[in-house]
Amino acid sequence: MSWTLPEPMLTLAADIPDLTPGWAAEPKWDGYRAQLAVHPGGRVLLRSRQGTDMTAAFPEIRAAALAQLPADTGLDGELVVWEHGRLAFDRLQQRLARRGRGAAEGAGQWPAHYVVFDLVHTDGADLTGWPYERRRAALEALFTDHRLEASLTLCPSTTDPAVARGWLEWTAAGLEGLCFKRLDQPYTGGARAWRKYKVRTTTEAIIGAVTGTLGAPRTVLLGRYDAAGRLQYVGRSTTLSARFGRTLGDVLVPSAGVHPWQGWTFSAGWGTQRTLDVVLVEPAVVLEVAVDVARDAAGRFRHPARPHRIRTDMDVLQVPLSGEA
Structure with missing residues (x-):
């Protein structure tokens, strides 16, 4: 050669x-x-x-x-x-x-x-x-x-x-x-x-967990309900700014009772065996995010989502279903 x-x-x-x-x-x-x-x-x-x-x-x-x-x-x-x-x-x-x-x-x-x-x-x-x-x-x-x-x-x-x-x-x-x-x-x-x-598009998802602390989260884990009413994990955000993290910390509530993701493990990224240490929160806050078009077969975002704003005007049942755009 x-x-x-x-x-x-x-x-x-x-x-x-x-x-x-x-x-x-x-x-x-x-x-x-x-x-x-x-x-x-x-x-x-x-x-x-x-x-x-x-x-x-x-x-x-x-x-x-x-x-x-x-x-x-x-x-x-x-x-x-x-x-x-x-x-x-x-x-x-x-x-x-x-x-x-x-x-x-x-x-x-x-x-x-x-x-x-x-x-x-x-x-x-x-x-x-x-x-x-x-x-x-x-x-x-x-x-x-x-x-x-x-x-x-x-x-x-x-x-x-x-x-x-x-x-x-x-x-x-x-x-x-x-x-x-x-x-x-x-x-x-x-x-x-x-x-x-x-190509990026703006859409909504529900915050189901965070990394870091509840008062100052570093990233958020996002979910959407499927047609059967189960909260499915759809992706993770990019690293939050300190200011945005504090804003989220003011509205997030720690999980009370049984969380839909109780006992789940989340990978830190493709190609690694490391899992994330997460804090489960009540899935009641809707976040508007910018995402690219890359999805896996289950409809999850393959790349981190960029947070835009908290949708206090939007109910979690108004968020697109898992697998939808």
Whole structure:
């Protein structure tokens, strides 16, 4: 093996979805960032942004790479799984946990697709020094010349602001937003030089517990009732400011009697075994929050919700049901 994949190029948050001259836009997918390398001799490496080898968990991607790509290719892209007409991030999580026979069964049940948005190595050449516009042309030629299909998919790219804004209508299918890349920009591993805009919406949820103390909570755990009248956990907030925490502390009441979440444990985050130390509160306070469109199969917010304001004018029974927007 004469070359290695560079570190992934990273993104910074953008506040608005505007595409300006000199930049291109791509859809931002709700999946796993992954780099794919095909080396001479049939060696394939599919690795995560953190460097984890995911090749064994996605045998259909390895097979497609061997069958369709030249044996000296390095790509950057996103692993996704479609289910019921939308992206299913939780299925990706389940796929990653499987190996051996389980991986083959997972590929049959929830097949993955590798959405390619960059070409960093081909035919013995390191393309990271090339500007995005030239790399993109080479990537499109790769797909055309080798008729790539099925598990390997070319990510759309545009310099037309109207087209980019049109992609934001795909959020119902799990699209998270847009990624912006400067046309003259090289691929700089580890640098946060791309921009990402995430679609966010304002909604309501019920505070069921807090971390920290009741008088000065650090985060809140949010719930919504399901159709059967059970309070389901739907997500956690970002860290509260001291001022907002004190304001919440004035209206929250400690749980009296049996709480719907009594005995539950809450994870501190995906990929960790650590659980949260929480204080249960009476589920009587409604909080307005800003959330992005990423959800799991149960309708829970995958990313922390940003608190906006306490909805003293709203009853908990007016909050959308679990699984609703």
